[in-house]
Amino acid sequence: MSGRPPRLATWLAAITLPADRRGEVLGDLEENYELRRVHVGRWNALAWYWRQAVTVPVWMWGEEILAMVGLSWQEARYALRTFLRRPGFTVITVLTLGVGIGANTAIYTVVDSVLMEPLPFPEPNRLVSVGHSTPGLDLPALPGAPGLYYLHLDHSRSFEELALVGTSSATLTGEGPPERVSTATGTPSMFRVLGISSGLGRTFTDEEGLPGGSPVAVLSHGLWIGRFGGDPGIVGRSIRINGIATEVVGVMPEGFAFPNRQARLWTPLRLDPDERSDFGGFNYPSIGRLRDGVTVERARAELNALVPRLSERFQDMTPEFLENIGLSTTVGPYIDSVVGNVRATLWILLGMVGLVLLIACANVANLMMVRAEGRSREMAIRAAVGASRHHLLVRFLTESLLLAAAGGVLGVVLADQGLRLLVSLGSRSLPRIDQIGIDGSVLLFTGALSLLAALAFGAIPLFRHRATRVAAVLRDGGRGSTGHGNRLRKVLVASQMAFALILLVGSGLMIRSFRELQRVDAGFDDRVILTFRIALSNTDYPGKETTAAFHLEFLERLGALPGVDVAGAVTTLPLSGVSGVNALTVEGDPVDPNTMPPLVEGRAVTPGLFEALGIPLLGGRMLERADVDTRSGAVLVSQRVADVVLRDREALGRRVAHARPENVDGWSRIVGVVGDVHASLVEEPMGTIYFPLLQGEGVDQEWMSRNLRYVVKTAVPPTSIVPAVRRVVREMDPTLPLAAVRPLEDLTRSARAQMAFTMLMLGIAAAVGLLLGSVGIYGVISYVTAQRTREVGLRMALGAEAGSVRNMVVGEGMLIAGAGLSVGLAGAYLLSRFMETMLFGVQARDPVTFGGVSLLLLGVSLVAAWLPAARAAGTDPAEALRWD
Amino acid sequence: MSRDSLGEFEKLVMLAILQLGQGAYGATIIQELESRTGRTASAGAVYVALRRLEKKGMVSSELGEPSPQRGGRPKRFFSVSGEGLEALRRAREAFDVMSEGLSRLLEIQR
Numbered sequence: 001m002s003g004r005p006p007r008l009a010t011w012l013a014a015i016t017l018p019a020d021r022r023g024e025v026l027g028d029l030e031e032n033y034e035l036r037r038v039h040v041g042r043w044n045a046l047a048w049y050w051r052q053a054v055t056v057p058v059w060m061w062g063e064e065i066l067a068m069v070g071l072s073w074q075e076a077r078y079a080l081r082t083f084l085r086r087p088g089f090t091v092i093t094v095l096t097l098g099v100g101i102g103a104n105t106a107i108y109t110v111v112d113s114v115l116m117e118p119l120p121f122p123e124p125n126r127l128v129s130v131g132h133s134t135p136g137l138d139l140p141a142l143p144g145a146p147g148l149y150y151l152h153l154d155h156s157r158s159f160e161e162l163a164l165v166g167t168s169s170a171t172l173t174g175e176g177p178p179e180r181v182s183t184a185t186g187t188p189s190m191f192r193v194l195g196i197s198s199g200l201g202r203t204f205t206d207e208e209g210l211p212g213g214s215p216v217a218v219l220s221h222g223l224w225i226g227r228f229g230g231d232p233g234i235v236g237r238s239i240r241i242n243g244i245a246t247e248v249v250g251v252m253p254e255g256f257a258f259p260n261r262q263a264r265l266w267t268p269l270r271l272d273p274d275e276r277s278d279f280g281g282f283n284y285p286s287i288g289r290l291r292d293g294v295t296v297e298r299a300r301a302e303l304n305a306l307v308p309r310l311s312e313r314f315q316d317m318t319p320e321f322l323e324n325i326g327l328s329t330t331v332g333p334y335i336d337s338v339v340g341n342v343r344a345t346l347w348i349l350l351g352m353v354g355l356v357l358l359i360a361c362a363n364v365a366n367l368m369m370v371r372a373e374g375r376s377r378e379m380a381i382r383a384a385v386g387a388s389r390h391h392l393l394v395r396f397l398t399e400s401l402l403l404a405a406a407g408g409v410l411g412v413v414l415a416d417q418g419l420r421l422l423v424s425l426g427s428r429s430l431p432r433i434d435q436i437g438i439d440g441s442v443l444l445f446t447g448a449l450s451l452l453a454a455l456a457f458g459a460i461p462l463f464r465h466r467a468t469r470v471a472a473v474l475r476d477g478g479r480g481s482t483g484h485g486n487r488l489r490k491v492l493v494a495s496q497m498a499f500a501l502i503l504l505v506g507s508g509l510m511i512r513s514f515r516e517l518q519r520v521d522a523g524f525d526d527r528v529i530l531t532f533r534i535a536l537s538n539t540d541y542p543g544k545e546t547t548a549a550f551h552l553e554f555l556e557r558l559g560a561l562p563g564v565d566v567a568g569a570v571t572t573l574p575l576s577g578v579s580g581v582n583a584l585t586v587e588g589d590p591v592d593p594n595t596m597p598p599l600v601e602g603r604a605v606t607p608g609l610f611e612a613l614g615i616p617l618l619g620g621r622m623l624e625r626a627d628v629d630t631r632s633g634a635v636l637v638s639q640r641v642a643d644v645v646l647r648d649r650e651a652l653g654r655r656v657a658h659a660r661p662e663n664v665d666g667w668s669r670i671v672g673v674v675g676d677v678h679a680s681l682v683e684e685p686m687g688t689i690y691f692p693l694l695q696g697e698g699v700d701q702e703w704m705s706r707n708l709r710y711v712v713k714t715a716v717p718p719t720s721i722v723p724a725v726r727r728v729v730r731e732m733d734p735t736l737p738l739a740a741v742r743p744l745e746d747l748t749r750s751a752r753a754q755m756a757f758t759m760l761m762l763g764i765a766a767a768v769g770l771l772l773g774s775v776g777i778y779g780v781i782s783y784v785t786a787q788r789t790r791e792v793g794l795r796m797a798l799g800a801e802a803g804s805v806r807n808m809v810v811g812e813g814m815l816i817a818g819a820g821l822s823v824g825l826a827g828a829y830l831l832s833r834f835m836e837t838m839l840f841g842v843q844a845r846d847p848v849t850f851g852g853v854s855l856l857l858l859g860v861s862l863v864a865a866w867l868p869a870a871r872a873a874g875t876d877p878a879e880a881l882r883w884d
Numbered sequence: 885m886s887r888d889s890l891g892e893f894e895k896l897v898m899l900a901i902l903q904l905g906q907g908a909y910g911a912t913i914i915q916e917l918e919s920r921t922g923r924t925a926s927a928g929a930v931y932v933a934l935r936r937l938e939k940k941g942m943v944s945s946e947l948g949e950p951s952p953q954r955g956g957r958p959k960r961f962f963s964v965s966g967e968g969l970e971a972l973r974r975a976r977e978a979f980d981v982m983s984e985g986l987s988r989l990l991e992i993q994r
Contacts, residue, residue: 024960028909052926052928056931060932
């Protein structure tokens with residue numbers, strides 16, 4: 001046995017001691033522990049150490065808090081002694097408050113770090129994101145497009161700088177193993193928009209953003225350290241990105257993260273200002289810095305006024321066409337696009353844990369009242385011997401404050417632990433998660449909350465006490481009278497029930513939504529499937545024949561590996577968003593220039609993909625190797641295309657093109673119809689056209705065969721074949737990295753992560769609320785019933801049946817519960833609409849949830865009232881009449 | 885209790901610091917109190933007293949270098965200030981004045 005003190009005690013002391021004295025106190029305790037171990041033995045030393053580990057933080061915090069609220073140590077010592085005399089009451093109160101305050105502290109910490117903390121850029125409130133919406137088309141919100149970017153640059157006066165920034169990924173080769181990294185490509189203005197200059201070297205010049213500019217890149221601090229060993233001579237060095245020699249012109253400072261945490265290097269987006277008549281695609285999120293004093297609303301109004309001017313620049317955008325699609329520009333604070341839809345979730349969570357705290361306070365108030373009643377004789381004597389009302393007030397308040405302070409300290413400890421759990425659970429669904437931590441403002445919040453809680457539960461017994469008549473109490477034998485007190489108590493319990501109901505409705509709605517979401521058939525089977533990505537560079541694999549040949553050869557070797565059932569590849573995995581959207585033109589269909597033709601997604605696939613994902617063939621035939629070899633021009637369409645675009649016409653054999661009518665350069669023939677696959681769980685699947693890696697003239701596109709996502713169905717655990725896959729890749733090309741290797745199940749789990757997270761958090765809040773609420777109703781009914789023991793005894797002595805006594809008590813409990821539930825139902829009915837955006841497949845006023853939750857609470861109340869009722873019914877009249 | 889008055893325990897803590905001289909830090913102060921009074925001292929009470937004495941300006945402290953023998957944790961060394969010494973003298977004086985002529989009654993039974 002070593003001489004070190006017990007680790008658990010040290011840890012406990014370490015997390016609870018004030019930070020500025022932690023080290024020295026722990027050192028002192030450890031030193032004394034060793035001394036004691038030698039002189040008085042290990043067990044005595046252990047006992048001493050544990051006692052100090054618990055009491056020293058209490059002493060030190062007590063001193064701080066007392067000094068803060070200006071109360072004397074003497075008062076506090078008196079209160080402490082009172083608490084120690086009733087350890088049960090103290091422990092329950094502190095635990096109840098600790099849980100309530102802890103939950104609020106944890107969620108507030110997240111709100112503070114994720115929503116309130118400004119973005120790490122100068123004057124972040126001037127940063128806005130510019131997007132577009134087209135209500136006339138069945139499309140989600142659109143990012144920026146070069147055509148609009150130039151329109152805004154030329155005519156808008158609201159912005160100091162505007163930029164387009166897209167994300168991508170690239171392969172780094174040379175020095176060290178090949179590595180796939182996330183990248184961002186933006187107009188050189190992006191760094192000026194953000195107001196951040198490079199830590200080393202420079203950012204891009206405007207010339208580098210023009211076509212034909214020399215290849216340059218700016219590295220992230222992490223990439224510079226991680227891959228290039230922090231080489232101070234990195235600026236000016238040439239590195240290989242996607243096989244192309246690229247000059248490093250700068251390194252960004254540590255901590256710079258834009259447009260996401262993953263981006264490791266930045267390259268210039270090359271746009272040709274002379275080609276302003278080329279609209280381009282809606283491919284790049286747009287970010288701008290407003291001029292000083294310009295509001296978001298003014299910028300939005302200005303940009304929307306510019307929309308009609310599109311017709312002057314782009315011939316196919318006739319005023320009628322713009323009218324039809326309803327194109328409008330949205331401008332919003334940039335932080336909103338960083339935070340995304342988590343905002344509503346977090347505020348609702350904070351509201352919910354606020355309810356938990358209210359329930360906790362109501363419980364504590366009840367306990368305090370019971371105690372105050374028990375002590376009314378003591379108080380009356382004090383008043384009789386001359387204690388001033390003021391003095392008694394201070395005494396009550398000191399007790400409340402001490403309890404709340406202890407609850408607050410426990411709350412911070414619980415919140416700290418809870419946050420760890422929350423961060424690990426929320427890693428997929430919370431933005432800015434690396435910034436979450438308890439800081440000064442959070443502690444201030446907890447302090448204020450504890451103070452408020454102390455006032456909330458401390459004031460109620462005070463209020464009660466005011467009504468106490470000294471003489472009456474003394475005469476009464478301090479038994480406490482109590483119509484008034486009981487009414488207050490019942491109101492408290494009824495409000496607990498109301499709050500608990502709101503909590504349960506909230507979490508019930510989330511549970512229902514989650515179940516609906518799980519019921520969504522994403523259109524494919526995600527079991528025992530490994531996915532990874534292989535991206536081929538332009539230099540090593542020029543031309544689509546080379547890339548297609550590589551992928552097909554690789555697929556063949558992959559299929560031959562032991563444990564592999566079937567393998568295929570596709571340009572975009574299911575549930576990974578929409579990509580490659582374009583119009584679908586059907587041969588022979590009339591063309592109306594003022595309407596947008598139906599939009600569908602285009603994906604390139606290899607044979608084997610549909611089998612691997614279990615996507616069914618609904619008609620015709622699958623694509624085969626021969627379709628690539630002979631460039632047969634065969635394509636597949638999804639069910640939705642067949643139903644919506646082609647309506648009742650026979651799809652098979654029809655010729656289509658994935659382009660607007662005026663841009664059609666060649667036709668493909670539909671040879672089969674396959675099942676729909678979701679690009680996002682919460683949205684309807686979009687129509688999709690599937691191309692083989694190579695097709696006929698005019699249809700082929702470079703992107704179709706360069707970067708593919710592989711989908712490998714295995715007979716063994718998916719990740720167990722990774723080494724074999726890596727070997728095959730190395731055999732074919734040692735410079736090629738295998739990226740984004742993960743089981744497909746990860747992807748579907750991610751897609752449900754946010755809702756699962758919200759559901760879990762609300763579920764925990766509701767469970768705590770329900771527990772505290774039912775303890776509350778049980779406690780109050782027991783107490784009220786016990787007070788009536790004498791009355792019950794009298795009734796029974798006079799011949800009342802045990803059953804009728806029981807019914808009377810249960811009835812009283814249910815009356816309180818019923819009142820609480822009605823108020824709660826009304827509250828939940830009004831509040832649930834705030835949750836609408838978070839729900840899926842269920843109405844905010846879902847009758848099943850409302851009904852089920854009400855029944856649950858009624859059931860719990862029934863049990864809580866039944867126990868004291870049964871006890872009352874078993875009363876022996878003789879005993880009861882002697883009850884004092 | 886007024887700001888400048890000294891509690892009984894605070895006086896004992898100051899005396900312990902004076903007894904220890906250069907080597908007065910938390911652990912030794914606790915040991916000194918225990919060995920001289922023969923009673924277990926609550927470490928928390930000692931820290932609170934020290935902190936309060938510091939606030940009153942009667943005691944000052946300095947953080948020492950971390951030492952390897954106590955898990956690398958630093959020691960905070962305490963010393964009694966001139967003001968503290970003065971306060972102790974006054975307390976002693978008051979005690980002496982008040983107990984004049986009572987030496988027999990107050991004699992310690994060893």
